[in-house]
Amino acid sequence: MTVDEVYQLVLYSTAKNLQQGYVSPDDFNLTINQAQKSYASYLLGSFQQYTPGRPIARVEFGQNTIVRTRLAPIIYWYNLSVDSFGYSPYPGDYLQTDAMVSIYGYQRIRSVQQDSLYSYYNSVIDPVATNPIYILEDTGFRFFPNNISQAKLSYVRNPPTITWGYTLDPNGIPVYDANSSQQPVWDDAAMLEVIVRALAIIGVNLQMNVIEQYSMAIKNQGQ
Amino acid sequence: MTRQALIEQILRQVYGTQPSDDASITPGLVNQMINQGIGLMVKQNYKEAIQLDGVGYVNNSFYLTYKGLAVSLDEQFIWKVNLPQIPIAIGKNEGISTLQFKSTEGEISKPVVWLSQDQVTYFQSLQQPTGKILAYQQGDHVYVYSTLILNQYTATITIVSGGDSTNLSSTLNIPDDYIPGIVDYVVKSLSQARLQIQDAANDGSDAIRTA
Numbered sequence: 195m196t197v198d199e200v201y202q203l204v205l206y207s208t209a210k211n212l213q214q215g216y217v218s219p220d221d222f223n224l225t226i227n228q229a230q231k232s233y234a235s236y237l238l239g240s241f242q243q244y245t246p247g248r249p250i251a252r253v254e255f256g257q258n259t260i261v262r263t264r265l266a267p268i269i270y271w272y273n274l275s276v277d278s279f280g281y282s283p284y285p286g287d288y289l290q291t292d293a294m295v296s297i298y299g300y301q302r303i304r305s306v307q308q309d310s311l312y313s314y315y316n317s318v319i320d321p322v323a324t325n326p327i328y329i330l331e332d333t334g335f336r337f338f339p340n341n342i343s344q345a346k347l348s349y350v351r352n353p354p355t356i357t358w359g360y361t362l363d364p365n366g367i368p369v370y371d372a373n374s375s376q377q378p379v380w381d382d383a384a385m386l387e388v389i390v391r392a393l394a395i396i397g398v399n400l401q402m403n404v405i406e407q408y409s410m411a412i413k414n415q416g417q
Numbered sequence: 418m419t420r421q422a423l424i425e426q427i428l429r430q431v432y433g434t435q436p437s438d439d440a441s442i443t444p445g446l447v448n449q450m451i452n453q454g455i456g457l458m459v460k461q462n463y464k465e466a467i468q469l470d471g472v473g474y475v476n477n478s479f480y481l482t483y484k485g486l487a488v489s490l491d492e493q494f495i496w497k498v499n500l501p502q503i504p505i506a507i508g509k510n511e512g513i514s515t516l517q518f519k520s521t522e523g524e525i526s527k528p529v530v531w532l533s534q535d536q537v538t539y540f541q542s543l544q545q546p547t548g549k550i551l552a553y554q555q556g557d558h559v560y561v562y563s564t565l566i567l568n569q570y571t572a573t574i575t576i577v578s579g580g581d582s583t584n585l586s587s588t589l590n591i592p593d594d595y596i597p598g599i600v601d602y603v604v605k606s607l608s609q610a611r612l613q614i615q616d617a618a619n620d621g622s623d624a625i626r627t628a
Binding site: 302304319 | 449
């Protein structure tokens with residue numbers, strides 16, 4: 195689904211032709227990007243759905259292949275360079291770790307929380323020298339042992355920005371320009387989920403209950 | 418079956434699928450528990466032999482021969498051989514079977530005569546049997562009484578052993594009929610560990626528990 199098709203669908207849903215609302219290209223670009231981030235967040239899992247003793251959301255990353263397939267367009271491999279202190283910064287668009295393995299041979303590097311670092315670091319059954327670990331810090335990963343030098347990261351990134359690019363015709367009306375547009379990376383099924391989220395935002399902005407209700411109905415009951 | 422294959426089988430049984438990359442039950446942990454499971458099975462085999470035959474012994478399948486072990490001088494006329502592992506504690510010294518010495522030319526001595534710990538204390542008051550090498554085992558060492566210069570030889574020793582536990586690609590030296598017993602022991606222990614509620618907060622008290 196191209197960004198232009200998405201925009202036309204949004205315009206149609208807001209009943210532009212009935213003069214009930216109009217979503218400008220800039221508003222569309224703003225809301226659609228917010229919506230796709232919201233959708234990515236939804237697929238990664240919502241903490242609010244956790245229950246005591248069961249920290250699992252209704253839908254969350256890693257739950258099954260369907261969720262992973264939806265997220266696949268924003269799952270990337272990245273080779274990390276690790277300095278002599280065991281530190282490597284996050285990739286610029288980093289959202290969440292999927293897997294961390296050695297650069298050769300796909301040997302796992304385990305994620306450890308700071309509160310149990312001591313136990314992992316001093317383990318004699320799984321010494322870190324042969325069973326490397328990492329922790330998350332504010333700006334990057336910290337590896338143990340610190341001489342690991344490289345690692346391979348599979349991660350969920352922020353979705354690339356969607357842009358409905360345009361030029362203005364002599365009447366000042368925006369005309370779609372494919373060259374200056376950025377297409378969505380999502381598949382069509384996922385794109386519809388993104389659109390309903392965008393409509394929810396637009397509905398709030400335009401104070402149009404019908405759009406909000408339509409959006410909620412699709413979100414709750416499926417497409 | 419290699420150790421790695423059994424470890425993978427156990428991990429898949431414990432997790433019900435292939436374990437994820439951050440699985441806290443690691444191959445190293447399972448490997449360690451397999452060693453303990455082997456000890457359990459050897460003891461069971463020993464007890465079964467007593468129940469069935471009235472004589473305690475361990476089936477040949479559990480034994481493994483290690484060759485080329487270095488011999489060092491411990492004290493005068495006492496020589497020491499480091500074992501690859503502490504033999505299983507069954508009977509007085511059923512865990513260890515045969516010890517021979519081999520020259521660089523390939524000549525092999527007669528097996529040593531084993532002494533139990535109580536015999537070690539009084540045999541020195543007795544006349545030494547001629548042409549016999551006496552030895553006893555403690556922990557992962559064998560001490561050999563001999564006036565011969567033994568450190569010019571290497572030791573060949575047969576002990577109850579599951580094989581080289583440091584090499585996961587090595588063959589696991591356990592007969593198939595006792596592997597389910599090992600699996601049962603390890604899976605049960607690890608499954609129980611998985612059910613424990615974990616303290617996920619470093620808040621100065623492990624009484625507050627969150628999952």
